[in-house]
Amino acid sequence: MMKKLIESFKYAIEGIYTGIKEEKNMKIHIFIMILVIIFGIMLKISKIQWIICIILFGNVISLELINTAIENTIDLVIKENNPKAKVAKDTAAGAVLIMAISSAIIGLAIFIPKII
Numbered sequence: 001m002m003k004k005l006i007e008s009f010k011y012a013i014e015g016i017y018t019g020i021k022e023e024k025n026m027k028i029h030i031f032i033m034i035l036v037i038i039f040g041i042m043l044k045i046s047k048i049q050w051i052i053c054i055i056l057f058g059n060v061i062s063l064e065l066i067n068t069a070i071e072n073t074i075d076l077v078i079k080e081n082n083p084k085a086k087v088a089k090d091t092a093a094g095a096v097l098i099m100a101i102s103s104a105i106i107g108l109a110i111f112i113p114k115i116i
């Protein structure tokens with residue numbers, strides 16, 4: 001039982017690593033996350049603000065990983081252009097975009113008052 005649990009964590013970590021290594025947008029999300037962490041430390045954001053940022057980091061990165069899984073699955077199954085495949089891929093990417101934009105807006109609400 002413990003061996004299966006350890007293996008499942010190993011596969012999950014491999015998936016995260018693969019997402020970071022192979023996906024350009026994931027690299028952008030990680031870079032922005034690092035910047036937010038640096039500015040959060042410099043501007044001494046509150047505990048609740050850190051919690052909000054961590055939740056947003058997790059949401060954006062998780063959604064990007066799901067988007068990557070969807071896109072790769074569709075590419076594996078459907079080789080030719082297919083309007084339904086395009087809808088699936090575009091809407092998954094749109095979900096990431098909405099989460100990233102809403103996270104940026106929340107981030108600005110946290111950081112702008114600290115700067116001004």
